[in-house]
Amino acid sequence: MEANFNLLAYIFLLAAVILSLITLWRSNRFTSPLAQAALIMSFASLTLALVLRSITAGRLPLATLYEFALLFAWGILLFYLISRRMIKSDLLTVLIALLEVIILSYSNTLSSGPRPLMPALQSIWLQFHVLTAIIAYGAFSLSFCLGLIYLLKEKGYEGIGASVLPSLAKLDNLLHWSVAVGFPFMTLVLITGAVWAEEVWGRWWGWDPKETWALITWLIYAAYLHARKTYGWRGKRAAIMAIVGFLAVLFTLFGVSLLLPGAHSYV
Secondary structure, three states: OHHHHHHHHHHHHHHHHHHHHHHHHOOOOOHHHHHHHHHHHHHHHHHHHHHHHHHHHOOOOOOOHHHHHHHHHHHHHHHHHHHOOOOOOHHHHHHHHHHHHHHHHHHOOOOOOOOOOOHHHOOHHHHHHHHHHHHHHHHHHHHHHHHHHHHHHHOOOOEEOOEEOOOHHHHHHHHHHHHHHHHHHHHHHHHHHHHHHHHHHOOOOOOOHHHHHHHHHHHHHHHHHHHHHHHOOOHHHHHHHHHHHHHHHHHHHHHHHHHOOOOOOOO
């Protein structure tokens, strides 16, 4: 059943991509609401898949890279649905749906069988660590998409038909909001990770590749917030920093696991 719900979520995401692209090409009153409904159904399907996996495994789905990829996709959709109250853009729908399709496509290449928790993962701090990461990375995903939209808007792209992009000021403010929400949780990711590491390995910090890249990610977003508050950085520079920060997120999550083996290689 879990696999069926994952497949259903994937199908709804593909439908959202197609419907949103149709809306951007030739806006009408049907395709945009249908695209939103498809994303909502995808979120519901993914939620059911995660619940079923928890029941099957007898634990929260936090232990493998496959499970984290599903949670990552779930967190992105959650923040997208929250942001719909503040911004309605078919281009944002396209970008979010495409990002979701890429993540779920990648998850399908990973080993998906549930397995018992190894000793290093049998800690309450793991749950806090992963759950705070889901919130942080979901918010940063939204800022990434908003950064791309900002750059397109600045270059003169205004949308097609009735699908008009929000103003640059609104995009910049919402981008800042998403980073400001994600950053405290990213800070908690580092703190809970350090506590977990001390409990499991007897040290707070070991410069493991994933630890190092998580710190690099934190520094990028810290620099963004500092530059905005101290030097008034807004607009294009802020959008570029949000994009770079999210690329660091992706490398931390997936690139490190594939290219830089370390203590987190099992995740």
